[in-house]
Every structure is written in structure tokens, then in C-alpha cells.
Amino acid sequence: MLENTNLQKQNRLIDEYGSYFGSIGFQPIAGRIIGLLSVSDCEELSFDEITSRLQISKGSASVVLRRLVAEGRVAVVTVEGGRRHYYRLNQQNLFEVLDEFERMCDSVRGLLNTTIDLKADKQSSNAKYFYQIINTIDKYKTKLASMRQAVQTA
Amino acid sequence: MLENTNLQKQNRLIDEYGSYFGSIGFQPIAGRIIGLLSVSDCEELSFDEITSRLQISKGSASVVLRRLVAEGRVAVVTVEGGRRHYYRLNQQNLFEVLDEFERMCDSVRGLLNTTIDLKADKQSSNAKYFYQIINTIDKYKTKLASMRQAVQTA
């Protein structure tokens, strides 16, 4: 029988965070930590609460948390007088997913551009196709820039 | 001394294709095959030309090519009377990168939505932040749909 306590729902969701972040190049544990900090009703968790809830080693947690803090995704809160560290989700840039998209576009554009450069025949079928894609990407980038502003001020 | 023959430039570029496609979830070999078919001045290559140019086993090539063909990224050309298969890049959907972006948006939106559902306090700092992100994503999706049409007809 499939249990559905709130805790179990949270755990499943945390694993989904792990999968999603895994798919975009993070360590699964990094994704699960972000998931835990997102899902948890308590928004500041101690190192110990994180390792025990996620069942991960202190070593993993230490390394991954340092990285997340360095990237600005997670903030450390050192409570007055205590030696224990608390971690919370950093509420950052809402356009992160858009930034990621633009980076992808730039990568593709760069590859195609270099590819055409190396082509003996710039009128070949593939070369023409690549020109079209570059063109499309450029139009999107222009539009995205204005969209970004529009959404920001709306 | 760093050589820079055209062949070497092509090979480096092919490896970049491998890295890029690797970063978006493909096998590196799949990316290198796409790279070779993109970069090569000859736009139709035989199975044998692919394995020998990329220095990969026939097994890898067979499996990866089958997948690429199934996904519609590569087309098989069977030359009249010959038993040999030729492969060429399929010129498909120019909006592929955009589709990928929308899928990412949907994943994030889904995660955040479920996260809010599970929150005891929907007015918590994180919950409010998540609402904002969902809102931003929704605005983008609307705009992207019209942009897509605009670019398509332009």
C-alpha cells in the first residue's frame, strides 16, 4: 500500500528536485538539498538536520553546501553565540532559467558559426540550414531582451 | 607546436559538439556523430566512414545511430543496389532549442507548484518567492508563443 503522509510527499518531491537539478548538471545531492530547503516548512535548517533528513554523509553535505553557498544559491546563517551553522534558500534572480536559455542559444550559435567557417562550400545544404538557425536564434535574442524588460517592469 | 590543419580544426569542433550534446543529456558519441555530419564537407557518410573517422567501435556506432535515426536527427540513405547505409543530418525543426526551453520552464513550474501545495504556510517567505517565479514563467510562456509565430511568419 502506498502511504501518502505529508513527510513522504515531501521526500518524493525532494527526489524530484534531485532529478531535475541532476539533469541540468548538478550533483543529485545538491538538488536534493535545494529541494529540502524549498520544501521544508522550516526555512532555516542546520547542517545536522540536513544530513539526517536526507540520509547523506557529512562529507557530501559539507562539500555540496560549500559549493551552493559559493554560487549564491544558499545562504549561511550563523546564529548569535552558537557554533552551529544554519542554511536557507537564497531568493535570487528570477531570470535564472532565462539566463540558462540564453547560454544554450549562445553555445549553439557558436558551434554553428564555426561549422560554417570550416565549410568548403558555404552554399551547401547544411550550411544554408545552419545560417537559418543562426538567424532564428538572433531574432529570439533580440526579442528576449525586450521581453525581459517588459516582464521586469510589469 | 599546435597544428591547425583543416582536419584538426574539424576534429576539435567535432569534440565541441560532443561536449555540448553531452551537457544536454546525449552520449558524447551521439554528439560527435552529429558534429561529424554537420562539419563534414561530404554530407552523406557511410557507417564505415563514421566509425573510422571518429575512431569508435562498430557497436557504439550501431546503437547510437539507431537512436539518432529513431529521434529523427539523422536520416538513413540506402543507395540503390548497395548494401551499405549512408547517414546524413536531418534538417528538422528550427525551434528545437525553444522547445527544450519550454520543457525546462514546465519542469520548474511543476516543482514549484507542488512545493507550494505541500507548504503548511502558503504565506511563508519561500512560498511567496515561488509564486513570483511561477508568475514570471507564465508571462514568458505567453510571450514566447506569440514570438514563435512572429519569427515563423517573418
Place this chain on the structure above:
DNA sequence: TAATTTGTTCAATCGCGATTAAACAAATCA
């Protein structure tokens, strides 16, 4: 028919990042 070419299948291996375990350091407590 036998020999050759062309590709497929799949068990085994390889590579490499993710993860752990255990020793270690630093701060706090008693």
C-alpha cells in the same frame, strides 16, 4: 557453395563523477 562485406547484439569492461568513511581540526563546554 564458400568467402566477404556490412552491420547487430550483448556480455564484459572502462571511466569517472558522486558518495562515503574515517581521520582530523576547531570551537565550545564542564
Place this chain on the structure above:
DNA sequence: TGATTTGTTTAATCGCGATTGAACAAATTA
């Protein structure tokens, strides 16, 4: 001071997809 808590470091291991190798199949040629 010695004992405890809190984390850090890093060498080893683990897991798992990517890749290979070799046997196998199917079509072709001689």
C-alpha cells in the same frame, strides 16, 4: 585541562552509463 560537538578534508569506494570486443546474422559476391 579533557571531553564533546560541529564541521572539514581526502583517500578509497561505489554506481552507473558509455564504450568496447567478439560472436553472430544477413546480405552479397565469386
